[in-house]
Amino acid sequence: MSQGEVLVERSERLAIITLNAPERLNALTTGMGAALDLAFVAAATDPDVRAIMLTGAGRGFCAGASMDRLEKVKAGTERLSETGAGVFSCFVDAPPPFRTRYTIPLAITKPVIAAVNGPCAGAGLMLALACDIRIASTDAKFVASFARMGLVAESSSAFLLGRIAGHGFASDMLLSARRIEADEALARGLVTRLLPPEGFREAAIEQALQIARETSPRATRQIKRQLQHGLAHDLVASLDMAERSVRESLTWPDLSEGISAFREKRSPSFPDP
Structure with missing residues (x-):
């Protein structure tokens, strides 16, 4: 365009x-x-x-x-x-x-x-x-x-x-x-x-x-939120957000792909969010 x-x-x-x-x-x-x-x-x-x-x-x-x-x-x-x-x-x-x-x-x-x-x-x-x-x-x-x-x-x-x-x-x-x-x-x-x-x-x-x-779009999206949250909140609130975000990320298929790619010594192929 x-x-x-x-x-x-x-x-x-x-x-x-x-x-x-x-x-x-x-x-x-x-x-x-x-x-x-x-x-x-x-x-x-x-x-x-x-x-x-x-x-x-x-x-x-x-x-x-x-x-x-x-x-x-x-x-x-x-x-x-x-x-x-x-x-x-x-x-x-x-x-x-x-x-x-x-x-x-x-x-x-x-x-x-x-x-x-x-x-x-x-x-x-x-x-x-x-x-x-x-x-x-x-x-x-x-x-x-x-x-x-x-x-x-x-x-x-x-x-x-x-x-x-x-x-x-x-x-x-x-x-x-x-x-x-x-x-x-x-x-x-x-x-x-x-x-x-x-x-x-x-x-x-x-x-x-x-x-x-090579990066997971779900992960990068949430990391941006974490970084921006830290601009407006204190450490305690940011740690709480990080804990909730990590729990959520454990349910994504991205982690399985990341582990497989690491073990197979290849670049990851993450799904669209």
């Missing part, structure tokens, strides 16, 4: 969503954001898709919101935060704050991987933070440019950045609006893997495919 500035491809059971406006480093316009909403919904609701990868065309991941859009927001002709209430109504089990343009990866029950191929700033950083896994090129750069633009940290960016990389680093990055190079992002836990720029897209797809091929 193609939506012009947002491309959607399939590789086996992986959906690859590409922001496709390389001439402006994939900065988001209103129309591009709406196309991205539809792409996420299509991948999330497709029963043949087990994982989703978000990346950018050309040399950038996403440079944030376009200046034209910010000017319209300032003039009051557009909203700063798009709720996507109608588009995201299919995510009935997700808390309402998850059902927005920049937090929708949190509402999706499938693993969502950000393949950050270059500059990642503002709204692009918000999208990357909401993804479950962030893989980056050694050419990637991260900027929380809100303070430099006279804005506060939008959506969940301050909260998620603090949880992912620590309060001290989040304070530094948000208050200084300085550029973070890929090696520092890795050291701080903002990303978990760095790959060389040559062949980055193919290598990132292969790593995302490993999740789509």
Whole structure:
């Protein structure tokens, strides 16, 4: 499927969503954001898709919101935060704050991987933070440019950045609006893997495919719930949820397949949930 500035491809059971406006480093316009909403919904609701990868065309991941859009927001002709209430109504089990343009990866029950191929700033950083896994090129750069633009940290960016990389680093990055190079992002836990720029897209797809091929969709769905539960609840409540989830997982056919695959020294073939 193609939506012009947002491309959607399939590789086996992986959906690859590409922001496709390389001439402006994939900065988001209103129309591009709406196309991205539809792409996420299509991948999330497709029963043949087990994982989703978000990346950018050309040399950038996403440079944030376009200046034209910010000017319209300032003039009051557009909203700063798009709720996507109608588009995201299919995510009935997700808390309402998850059902927005920049937090929708949190509402999706499938693993969502950000393949950050270059500059990642503002709204692009918000999208990357909401993804479950962030893989980056050694050419990637991260900027929380809100303070430099006279804005506060939008959506969940301050909260998620603090949880992912620590309060001290989040304070530094948000208050200084300085550029973070890929090696520092890795050291701080903002990303978990760095790959060389040559062949980055193919290598990132292969790593995302490993999740789509070899993990149980029931297990990954429940693990996402556990991780998100921990964002909003204390340890005692999270342990209680984990205990209930483990008991439920013991009734799934996935465990039998996982054991058989381990004993037979082969990759598992998990059933659809």
